[in-house]
Amino acid sequence: MSTETSVAKEAVAKGPTAAARHSLWRVIRRDPRAVVSLGYLALLLAVSLFAAQIAPYSPIEQNVAELLMPPSPAHWLGTDDLGRDVLSRLIWGAPNSLYASALAVSVAIAIGVPVGVVIGFLGGWLDEVVSRFIDALLSFPPIVLAIAVTGALGIGLTNAMLSVGIVFAPVLARIVRAQTLVVRQALYVDAARAFGASTPQIVVRHILPNAIQPVIVQVTLMLAIALLAEASLSFLALGVQPPAASWGGMLARAYNYIEIAPAQMYTPGLAILFTALAFNALGESLRVALDPTMKRR
Amino acid sequence: MDPIPGGREPRQQPLLDVRNLSVAFHDGETWGEVLTDVSFAIEPGEFVGIVGESGCGKSLTALSILGLLPPRGVRLGGAMLFDGRDLAKLSERARREVRGRRISMVFQEPMSALDPVFTVGTQLLETVRTHFKVGRREALERAVEALAAVGIASPRQAAAMYPSSLSGGMRQRAMIAMALVCEPRLLIADEPTTALDVTIQAQIMDLLIELGQRTGTAILFITHNLALVAESCRRMLTMYAGQIVEDGPVREILARPRHPYTAGLLGSIPQSSRRKSVLPSIPGRVPSLHEMPPGCRFAPRCAHVEPPCLVPQQLVSGRDWRKVRCRRAGELALPGAQS
Numbered sequence: 340m341s342t343e344t345s346v347a348k349e350a351v352a353k354g355p356t357a358a359a360r361h362s363l364w365r366v367i368r369r370d371p372r373a374v375v376s377l378g379y380l381a382l383l384l385a386v387s388l389f390a391a392q393i394a395p396y397s398p399i400e401q402n403v404a405e406l407l408m409p410p411s412p413a414h415w416l417g418t419d420d421l422g423r424d425v426l427s428r429l430i431w432g433a434p435n436s437l438y439a440s441a442l443a444v445s446v447a448i449a450i451g452v453p454v455g456v457v458i459g460f461l462g463g464w465l466d467e468v469v470s471r472f473i474d475a476l477l478s479f480p481p482i483v484l485a486i487a488v489t490g491a492l493g494i495g496l497t498n499a500m501l502s503v504g505i506v507f508a509p510v511l512a513r514i515v516r517a518q519t520l521v522v523r524q525a526l527y528v529d530a531a532r533a534f535g536a537s538t539p540q541i542v543v544r545h546i547l548p549n550a551i552q553p554v555i556v557q558v559t560l561m562l563a564i565a566l567l568a569e570a571s572l573s574f575l576a577l578g579v580q581p582p583a584a585s586w587g588g589m590l591a592r593a594y595n596y597i598e599i600a601p602a603q604m605y606t607p608g609l610a611i612l613f614t615a616l617a618f619n620a621l622g623e624s625l626r627v628a629l630d631p632t633m634k635r636r
Numbered sequence: 637m638d639p640i641p642g643g644r645e646p647r648q649q650p651l652l653d654v655r656n657l658s659v660a661f662h663d664g665e666t667w668g669e670v671l672t673d674v675s676f677a678i679e680p681g682e683f684v685g686i687v688g689e690s691g692c693g694k695s696l697t698a699l700s701i702l703g704l705l706p707p708r709g710v711r712l713g714g715a716m717l718f719d720g721r722d723l724a725k726l727s728e729r730a731r732r733e734v735r736g737r738r739i740s741m742v743f744q745e746p747m748s749a750l751d752p753v754f755t756v757g758t759q760l761l762e763t764v765r766t767h768f769k770v771g772r773r774e775a776l777e778r779a780v781e782a783l784a785a786v787g788i789a790s791p792r793q794a795a796a797m798y799p800s801s802l803s804g805g806m807r808q809r810a811m812i813a814m815a816l817v818c819e820p821r822l823l824i825a826d827e828p829t830t831a832l833d834v835t836i837q838a839q840i841m842d843l844l845i846e847l848g849q850r851t852g853t854a855i856l857f858i859t860h861n862l863a864l865v866a867e868s869c870r871r872m873l874t875m876y877a878g879q880i881v882e883d884g885p886v887r888e889i890l891a892r893p894r895h896p897y898t899a900g901l902l903g904s905i906p907q908s909s910r911r912k913s914v915l916p917s918i919p920g921r922v923p924s925l926h927e928m929p930p931g932c933r934f935a936p937r938c939a940h941v942e943p944p945c946l947v948p949q950q951l952v953s954g955r956d957w958r959k960v961r962c963r964r965a966g967e968l969a970l971p972g973a974q975s
Contacts, residue, residue: 526748533702533743534763534814535736544762548753 366628373624376617383614387434396424398431399582407600416606419589420596428584429606435585436614439500439569439578440562446504447511447561452547452554454508455515459550460523460542470516473509481506481564482571489577496569496585499578503568507561514557518550525549552629559622563615570611586611649720650677651854652701652739652822656714659693659700667711668925671696671878674714675951678822681852683845685865685886687901688875691922694858697875698824701856702741703731718822737767740815744827746807750799756783756810757795760817767818782813787843805836809843816847823848826858841868862905866890866973874898877922877933880951884958891972894960896938899970932962940968 367373386393402422410417416425458466488502523546531541570587572578579585586607593603659671671693678684686694699705701716703723716723718739723731743749751759760779761772783791786809799807808828815823825844829837845868848855857869865872865886872889874882874897882895893899900918920937929935931946944963951961
């Protein structure tokens, strides 16, 4: 009882949004899976931000005297086929991978969410036309579509991830549209109108916040898929261009020497695996935390 | 005692004067008229009840006044003069300024009429900020005042709560606070107590009556519960099949209804003195749009029907400011409510 009152008082002091964050954080904090994922992702972010300080060597410095070396005190994770330090390349690959995931998902949100809300809210022929277009886009295999878009936009990490974002956008648009269709029927939307709210106000204040929860979950899953897409596109030499480091690119190079130095594939592969897992686990925890039927407040 | 407002000649311009309002919906092939020739007036500060079965057009009348009908496939006729301005002719922008500020509404379902993702305080202060140029802090102060005015014990705490943590009665109070926070001149209450249990119902009705008297807000109270109208309103309108069939002071209508439908509604109120007998009901049901009788719309269910009733009936004013849409109103002696 007393804790509830203090929470309420705190919420009064901080304002309403603080109270919402507070309750979400309480659910997340009790979930070990979410804590571990968040911890790992925070560590990865720190590594990305301070790559220059942390990495023991330059990621592109070649040393022809030490090619494909196994782990040693000088090179903790060994060296690659050009004698570059694998640990340093792994560290320098992290910002590329995170940037790539974030960019793709941001593009998907920037396109998908507004399109979904608009067609869901307005309906009519616009909805019909755009929805069929979305269906058409969704019928393409994502990587093939991304390769096609990369071909049109030009090769490079930014273009590759823009194209992945464009491929993801219809998925978000469809989710947001479906949610909008549900939310716009809600009585509180009519009530808001009865109290004088304009259509843009209703969309921004009532439709979006209520339609956005499944998007939050989908976005964490998309971050994982985008990471894998970046790895795939870099593996196919459409993403990060050599000599810059990326996990997908490292995997592609190591693949060429799989018979001589199979261990080369482990580190970038595991980095991709763990990061994708962390995003997925976080998404799953958020899904549970945000599910109204599982909420206890 | 004060005179009954419905029984005297209106001395001032009515707050809301609905004249021959008609609403038709297009169902893809034809137009179906759901409201026909609806005319009534509300004086400033008056508490008027609209009664009728489900599907009689009560809520639709409310939505028409607020301009909340769907934008497509609707045909509106007649006029709705509010403070002398015809609401039907206002631009959408002008109507938005009226909604919430001049005319507001309380909905039937307090459970779903509040947005679940925002606190009560946030929703109230956004409503304030829609109509007044004030900062968040001042808007929140007004929100807290409004919550206090509807009898919420610790308004500041309640403002920080989400609708899901409030009880049904509390939510309906919050809803009323939201409707009244901008001090409208007319409040439309569409079955505000139907979703609540009986003790809370009485509290909410008392609150509405008290707020109406204190703020001078006129209240249009939509219900199918005649007992609530009898207790709270001075004037009542009976609606049937998209028309107003009777209009007059509550006490007089309850004592001597003039329209057989009103009499039927009064007869179907359960009476404790008739415990063992069968509860009287009106046979049949409200006609659907496509089977609307050509003459008096109540004729197929009326016990007093005669061949001349099978022509359209007009809402006729009597000498005593009662209006009734029945050609036999003068000759029938219909039973009133048993007390």
